[in-house]
Amino acid sequence: MSPALAALAVEGLTVVADAGRGRELPIVRDVSFTVARGARMGLVGESGSGKTMTAMAVMGLLRRPLRITAGSVRLGETDLRALRGRALGRVRGGRIGMIYQDPMRSLNPLHKVGDQISETIRLHTSLSRREAGARVLELLADVGIADAAAKARAYPHELSGGMRQRVMIAMALSADPEVLLCDEPTTALDVTTQRRIVELLVRISREREVAMVMITHDLGVAAGFCDEIAVMYAGRLVEQAPVRELYAAPRHPYTEALLGAACDLTLPLERPIPTIAGQPPLPGQLASGCSFHPRCPYAQEVCVEQRPPLETAADGGGRVACHFALTREEVRHG
Amino acid sequence: MAESLSKGAAGAAAPLLEVRGLVKQFGGRRVVDDVSFAVARGETLGLVGESGSGKSTSARCVLRMLEADGGEIHFDGEDVLALERERLRRLRRRMQVVFQDPHGSLNRRRTVEQALAAPLAAHGIGDKATRRARVAELLELVGLSAGFAQRRPEQLSGGQAQRVAIARALALEPEFVVLDEAVSALDVSVRAQVLNLLRTLQRELGLTYLFISHDLAIVRYMAHHVAVMRHGRIVEAQPREQLFAHPQHEYTRSLMDAIPVADPETEQRRILGVS
DSSP states (O other), X not given: OOGGGOSEEEEEEEEEEEOSTTOEEEEEEEEEEEEOTTOEEEEEOOTTSSHHHHHHHHHTOOOTTEEEEEEEEEETTEEGGGOOHHXXXXXXXXXXXXXXXXXXXXXXXXXXHHHHHHHHHHHHSOOOHHHHHHHHHHHHHHTTOSSHHHHHTSXXXXXXXXXXXXXXXXXXXXXXXXXXEEESTTTTSOHHHHHHHHHHHHHHHHHHOOEEEEEESOHHHHHHHOSEEEEEXXXXXXXXXXXXXXXXXXXXXXXXXXXXXXXXXTOOSSSOOOOOSSOXXXXXXXXSSSTTGGGOTTOOHHHHHOOOOOEEOTTSSOEEOOXXXXXXHHHHHO | OHHHHHHHHHHTXXXXXXXXXXXXXXXXXXXXXXXXXXEXXXXXXXXXXXTTSSHHHHHXXXXXXXXXXXXXXXXXXXXXXXXXXXXHHHHHHHEEEEOSOTTTTSOTTSOHHHHHHHHHHHTTOSOHHHHHHHHHHHHHXXXXXXXXXXXXXXXXXXXXXXHHHHHHHHTTOOSEEEEESXXXXXXXXXXXXXXXXXXXXXXXXXXXXXXXXXXXXXXXXXXXXXXXXXXXXXXXXXXXXXXXXXXXXXXXXXXXXXXXXXXXXXXXXXXXXXX
């Protein structure tokens, strides 16, 4: 797929945090990916891996001490980094939207949810108040809220967590976005509600051909939602592949370890859960060479000395940044 | 594992904790409605349910952080609800709790050493030097190096902070620990480390756990018996193997079906099939 056709194309995105006295901490390091119309990509990694910061940078929402030092973010033909002020405001929340783990972060507790959605609609369209009101009810029905008229009159605290997340999704859809970034949208929800929200997002991406990026640390949720997965570690993409390939045959040791530590109903009970030794590194304390080498069971001298580039895998199905990806693959097939 | 199971079987006659007909109301609404369960010594009871099901409220009544409105709670033969201040204080040494938010439960201004020594000092245990030695022991027990003693909460990752919270809960050598969504806020790999640690501690110290979680997959890994709560009631309680092999209640089955599996084929068939 040519990047020009992508709904979202991120190229060489680099974010630093200014730590004073000219010192810069690397937060996001040279991240590139594209998401096609209607496609669903997962951005997976542990806390501190840079996945949320990547999304915030894409949205142009970074504040000091964080800033983008390199890279481009394109929405179709539009270069988001070239936009300022009102032009950026029209795109953000318009053509590209974001939903968060905690909907209360974006909902005003003092206003009825219907009024808040209506306000967003009027910000991004020329609809009248009355038309916007009708649109609110359509949107709420669209996101699976029965009794939309009553719910529109509710205040955020009067709704359950799942209902609030639906309201957030309705609000994000109000401007008919091309791209939706979802930051751990189901993490705070009960499992049964979680399943229904994932179903809703999948349906929306299909019906409206919205490109979605889901940020999550839950590989179970990502398995159901995504058709492509990008794995982040210490601010870099370390692997990207179609979802089935990635789960069936992870190429990066970090991906393999993450999958091994996942807890589902098939976990053997009699032995410890496989874990990744140690902790994810802090931005100022990255190891030399491959940042994962201190925790990697396969690490060799070259991993300490040289940073492996993110390269297209031998069979062309994805990208991986590991000196031994090919060797490990041969072992697996041999 | 086999060891703790056999221990459990030996203690099955007299459970360490027994709760009968527990009731707790808030504003006339029964949040806990006639709840009964027992936990055998050295075993884990998993209390599973969605938010608002009454599982944490039940545990808080057991710990007397909340006063029950009805029912009976017996801990090692003692009538917990009848205990007066001094005897309740002594009982509380034997029952501890670890909550979900490790950072929220630690005082930001205290070092790890101060946090771990505080319960010892409060119960007049040891002098400064012996308490310091005990802190070092506790850190080692939860897999943290001695250097962590002088750190403050903001210098700890989520997993490290939760290890400190576990160490603090173990400071007074309790027999019984309530783990209230204790790993829910942790990342996958850190969560696995903490779950492994909790199982090791149970085996080595003979601890009895009440393990509260909304996640059945984790409960399956941790608990010998499982009670499923919904709307303040226990809808099903079974030994682990039976519950997962033959869930009796429809609600238990729906919870099991909703657990995501880290397998795209299965998971997408479930989700895309119905969308």
